[in-house]
Amino acid sequence: MTADASALRRVGPALGFGDERHLQAHQWLVEEAYLLDAQRYEHWLALVTDDVRYLMPVRVTTALGAGFDCAPGMAHFDEDKYSLGRRVARFQTEHAWTEDPPSRLRHHVTNVRTFATDDPDHLVADSAVLLYRSRGDVREAALLSAGREDLLRRSADGWRLARRTILVDDSVLRTQNLAIFL
Amino acid sequence: MTDLDTVLSDVRRGMIPAHIYNDEEIFRLERERLFGRAWIFVGHESEVPQPGDYVVRRVLEDSFIIVRGEDGQVRALFNMCLHRGMQVCRAEMGNASHFRCPYHGWSYRNDGRLAGLPFHADAYGGEAGFPRKGQALLPAPALDTCNGLIFVSLAPDSPPLADYLGDFRFYLDYYTRQSAGGIELRGPQRWRIKANWKIGAENFAGDMYHTPQTHTSVVEIGLFREPKAAKRKDGTTYWAGNGGGTTYKLPPGDLEERLRYVGYPEPMIESMKSCWSAEQRDVIGRDGFMISAASVFPNLSLVHNWPKVGDSDRVLPFVSIRTWQPVAPDETEVLSWFAVDAQAPEEFKSLSYKGYLMCFGSTGMFEQDDVENWVSLTSTAAGSMARRLLLNSRMGLLGDGTPVSPVLASAEFAGPGEARVGYGEYNQRHLLSRWADYLERPLSGKEVRA
Numbered sequence: 001m002t003a004d005a006s007a008l009r010r011v012g013p014a015l016g017f018g019d020e021r022h023l024q025a026h027q028w029l030v031e032e033a034y035l036l037d038a039q040r041y042e043h044w045l046a047l048v049t050d051d052v053r054y055l056m057p058v059r060v061t062t063a064l065g066a067g068f069d070c071a072p073g074m075a076h077f078d079e080d081k082y083s084l085g086r087r088v089a090r091f092q093t094e095h096a097w098t099e100d101p102p103s104r105l106r107h108h109v110t111n112v113r114t115f116a117t118d119d120p121d122h123l124v125a126d127s128a129v130l131l132y133r134s135r136g137d138v139r140e141a142a143l144l145s146a147g148r149e150d151l152l153r154r155s156a157d158g159w160r161l162a163r164r165t166i167l168v169d170d171s172v173l174r175t176q177n178l179a180i181f182l
Numbered sequence: 183m184t185d186l187d188t189v190l191s192d193v194r195r196g197m198i199p200a201h202i203y204n205d206e207e208i209f210r211l212e213r214e215r216l217f218g219r220a221w222i223f224v225g226h227e228s229e230v231p232q233p234g235d236y237v238v239r240r241v242l243e244d245s246f247i248i249v250r251g252e253d254g255q256v257r258a259l260f261n262m263c264l265h266r267g268m269q270v271c272r273a274e275m276g277n278a279s280h281f282r283c284p285y286h287g288w289s290y291r292n293d294g295r296l297a298g299l300p301f302h303a304d305a306y307g308g309e310a311g312f313p314r315k316g317q318a319l320l321p322a323p324a325l326d327t328c329n330g331l332i333f334v335s336l337a338p339d340s341p342p343l344a345d346y347l348g349d350f351r352f353y354l355d356y357y358t359r360q361s362a363g364g365i366e367l368r369g370p371q372r373w374r375i376k377a378n379w380k381i382g383a384e385n386f387a388g389d390m391y392h393t394p395q396t397h398t399s400v401v402e403i404g405l406f407r408e409p410k411a412a413k414r415k416d417g418t419t420y421w422a423g424n425g426g427g428t429t430y431k432l433p434p435g436d437l438e439e440r441l442r443y444v445g446y447p448e449p450m451i452e453s454m455k456s457c458w459s460a461e462q463r464d465v466i467g468r469d470g471f472m473i474s475a476a477s478v479f480p481n482l483s484l485v486h487n488w489p490k491v492g493d494s495d496r497v498l499p500f501v502s503i504r505t506w507q508p509v510a511p512d513e514t515e516v517l518s519w520f521a522v523d524a525q526a527p528e529e530f531k532s533l534s535y536k537g538y539l540m541c542f543g544s545t546g547m548f549e550q551d552d553v554e555n556w557v558s559l560t561s562t563a564a565g566s567m568a569r570r571l572l573l574n575s576r577m578g579l580l581g582d583g584t585p586v587s588p589v590l591a592s593a594e595f596a597g598p599g600e601a602r603v604g605y606g607e608y609n610q611r612h613l614l615s616r617w618a619d620y621l622e623r624p625l626s627g628k629e630v631r632a
Contacts, residue, residue, distance in 0.1 A: 056545075058369060058370075058371050058372075060273075060274050060275055061272070061273050061274045062273045062274070062275060062276050063272075063273045063276050063278075066273065066276050071275075071368070071369055071370075072368070073368040073535075074368040074369040074370070074371065074520065075539070076371060076539075076543070076544045076545050077539070077545050078535070078536070078539055079539075082492055082493045083536065083539070083540050086403050086404075086405060086540060086547070087540075087547065089403040090399045090400065090402075090403050090547055093398070093399040093402045093403065095398035095399040095402065095551075096399045096550075096551065097396065097399075097551045097554050097555070098550040098551050098553070098554040138561050139376060139557065139561065140376075171274065171372065172372040172373060172374060172515060173371075173372070173373035173374070173544060174373070174374050175373065176373075176375045176376065176377075176553045176554065176557055177373075177375075177544060177545070177546075177549060177550040177553050177554075178544050178545040178550075179545075179550040
């Protein structure tokens with residue numbers, strides 16, 4: 001069994017950009033972005049571990065020195081495999097109106113840094129993501145900018161997402177809902 | 183704009199001029215005549231438990247610091263420095279003994295009183311030039327609470343909140359007084375939707391009819407124990423005082439069995455039994471109705487539901503409170519809180535929170551489809567064709583105004599107000615009739631000066 005994903009932390013400086021582990025993590029994130037753009041969520045779900053924690057806290061504006069910038073005890077997403085699975089299953093029905101017709105999505109992933117952990121089968125990857133979401137022909141497109149910290153776990157079939165924390169850069173989201181994944 | 187009297191009389195007969203959902207002139211009247219007068223929900227006492235704790239909330243453009251003073255009292259202070267009008271608090275939550283204006287450094291105690299200003303003697307000649315005594319951040323003209331819910335009104339002569347809410351308080355207890363400890367709020371999630379604020383309020387007040395269509399998908403994925411969303415029609419809508427809502431019909435059983443059926447654990451059932459009146463217990467235990475969504479006029483909504491929160495048949499209830507805060511005729515900021523009984527077991531709190539996230543709020547699988555509809559409606563309501571269309575909101579009425587389903591007798595529904603079984607737009611009409619009552623009344627000279 002693997003180490004407790006919730007306890008694993010980055011160790012040491014960012015891996016060099018030529019490091020094989022960094023290259024693999026970066027490629028994983030880019031491949032994932034294409035899946036999310038295409039809303040191929042059943043494929044995406046297969047890339048997350050059974051013990052995944054997928055967290056997107058609610059950001060708040062606080063005074064410098066307040067010591068926190070997320071709403072205590074509240075998130076936009078606070079998911080496990082079950083709830084992610086229900087969300088994905090819903091998109092597979094013919095009645096998830098909010099994405100029928102689907103949005104045009106583009107996940108721009110950049111600023112990728114990879115870190116080793118104490119466990120050779122786990123890497124921490126930081127990235128920035130900018131999601132462009134366009135619906136219909138009347139509304140302004142929505143933008144969501146966020147930083148992500150991921151924990152990737154090595155499996156026999158390649159890397160899997162074991163933990164993701166999404167720090168969105170808005171306190172008040174300017175999109176009609178989060179019927180997307182970041 | 184079309185003649186206001188015509189608009190209001192159409193609304194009152196349940197034929198809604200479509201443009202009221204995206205109209206600058208209507209919005210201007212709403213700002214002045216409705217949001218300038220009504221009680222508006224801004225937060226809950228549990229959000230500011232300690233002296234100095236504050237959150238910043240708006241009533242339309244007006245920013246208020248909701249803060250607990252050193253004396254323990256919760257106040258709503260207009261967030262504008264008395265000197266040059268800067269916001270004295272630019273964070274949205276935190277703890278502070280004082281608020282200091284960043285512009286010239288005037289500072290205020292957390293009860294609003296002016297504590298000091300730089301160079302008072304040199305610049306103003308001291309107390310002789312500018313007496314500090316009695317200077318304070320403007321308080322909200324009226325502030326009142328019910329079950330810890332904090333409301334403000336911009337009208338100083340507002341009726342007491344209890345009178346304003348009226349018999350809706352009976353139903354409010356189901357959401358916000360499940361034990362003597364009351365509720366605690368987490369959040370809010372905040373996001374902006376390009377939809378008119380009234381649509382959400384109407385939907386939560388009484389739209390059971392949309393559930394089988396809009397929310398088909400959440401039933402299909404097995405999020406609920408009931409296999410058919412059409413079950414909705416067996417529930418009731420009720421309107422009481424200044425709010426109304428919807429209920430589900432539960433399977434046979436007594437109070438304890440029915441509370442257990444929706445997933446409440448034994449200690450919470452005991453608390454509810456001791457907190458609620460005989461009539462409040464009877465609505466569930468005798469009549470078999472469990473509260474679902476509701477709205478308090480004008481823009482506060484509540485919801486209670488009981489999804490499966492894990493991969494088993496176990497269901498668990500959650501409560502959410504939200505406001506539809508108007509930004510523009512075609513834009514609303516939603517503030518959506520998770521609420522839970524403060525004395526609930528910790529395991530219940532964490533699972534209930536999970537249920538909330540899956541169903542409502544920025545990521546909620548119900549809410550996602552609702553908002554898609556409301557955005558679409560709002561954008562279409564802006565044009566000239568929408569001025570020629572009266573939306574039929576007369577469900578539940580025959581042509582001559584006779585209701586399709588009768589008001590339940592007190593032996594069938596123990597709660598106050600008017601309750602009816604099945605689909606109908608009674609509550610939406612109640613809500614918009616109140617809206618019309620406010621909009622038709624111009625500000626008096628006294629109100630203008632206030």
